Amino acid sequence: MSKAQTLSPLLEQCDLAARTIKLLAHPQRLMILCYLSEGSKSVGELQRLCGCSQSLISQFLARMKSEDLVTHYREGKFVRYEIRNRQILQLIRALHKIFCP
Amino acid sequence: MSKAQTLSPLLEQCDLAARTIKLLAHPQRLMILCYLSEGSKSVGELQRLCGCSQSLISQFLARMKSEDLVTHYREGKFVRYEIRNRQILQLIRALHKIFCP
DNA sequence: TTGACATATTAACAAATTATAATATGATAA
DNA sequence: TTATCATATTATAATTTGTTAATATGTCAA
Numbered sequence: 164m165s166k167a168q169t170l171s172p173l174l175e176q177c178d179l180a181a182r183t184i185k186l187l188a189h190p191q192r193l194m195i196l197c198y199l200s201e202g203s204k205s206v207g208e209l210q211r212l213c214g215c216s217q218s219l220i221s222q223f224l225a226r227m228k229s230e231d232l233v234t235h236y237r238e239g240k241f242v243r244y245e246i247r248n249r250q251i252l253q254l255i256r257a258l259h260k261i262f263c264p
Numbered sequence: 265m266s267k268a269q270t271l272s273p274l275l276e277q278c279d280l281a282a283r284t285i286k287l288l289a290h291p292q293r294l295m296i297l298c299y300l301s302e303g304s305k306s307v308g309e310l311q312r313l314c315g316c317s318q319s320l321i322s323q324f325l326a327r328m329k330s331e332d333l334v335t336h337y338r339e340g341k342f343v344r345y346e347i348r349n350r351q352i353l354q355l356i357r358a359l360h361k362i363f364c365p
Numbered sequence: 366t367t368g369a370c371a372t373a374t375t376a377a378c379a380a381a382t383t384a385t386a387a388t389a390t391g392a393t394a395a
Numbered sequence: 396t397t398a399t400c401a402t403a404t405t406a407t408a409a410t411t412t413g414t415t416a417a418t419a420t421g422t423c424a425a
Contacts, residue, residue, distance in 0.1 A: 174314075177298065178291040180363040188286040189413085190279040197278065206372055213275075219414065221373055240371055240422055250362050257358035261351050262281040290383085307402060320384065322403055341392055341401055 186232055191215050192223050200255040203245035287333055292316050293324050301356040304346035
């Protein structure tokens with residue numbers, strides 16, 4: 164029995180939005196997305212830029228991929244990630260305007 | 265020894281932004297803020313609108329108050345909450361545009 | 366092939382969050 | 396006053412998230 168049946172339309176939308184917002188609600192994950200909003204990056208580049216361990220970056224990226232915030236493609240030895248979601252891009256830009264004036 | 269010393273400026277900004285974003289990253293808390301973005305509401309009103317327990321609503325509001333997303337004032341028996349933070353209002357409006365088209 | 370580099374996955378644990386229940390405080394009306 | 400309604404606080408169990416370490420996989424160059 165899915166929970167969605169009983170949710171008000173507004174709560175449903177908040178539920179959906181919150182699932183995406185959750186992924187931005189972390190300093191380094193947000194930073195990853197900021198960098199990706201400028202263009203695709205390899206895992207190693209993100210690692211250096213954000214100062215996280217390789218494992219942690221990979222886990223973050225996997226999670227963001229599973230929620231469709233990012234996609235990836237292989238380029239030789241490297242795997243490059245990018246934002247392929249108009250909503251996320253809009254959101255990052257809005258956050259930038261609001262928090263980095 | 266504070267951690268801030270060693271943070272890059274970008275990470276510092278992400279850190280700050282993420283602290284605020286965290287509070288939106290929950291279905292009912294987001295819903296509370298959506299309703300508050302239309303004007304002040306009492307705790308009881310929010311409780312009914314969001315379908316949360318009284319205790320939970322109070323806890324959410326207390327947390328959002330402690331991070332300066334909302335303020336409150338007493339009006340007789342009731343306590344009314346409102347958004348008193350330009351950034352938050354902008355953010356809620358941006359989210360609305362992006363997620364409720 | 367093998368070695369080296371790049372990335373992913375898994376397990377395990379610590380820390381934070383969410384939700385519920387119980388109780389406390391504060392205001393008003395009778 | 397006291398009863399009642401509105402809200403806040405506290406304690407705590409359940410769950411989720413964050414982090415590290417160890418190991419696995421995949422690709423290329425020698």
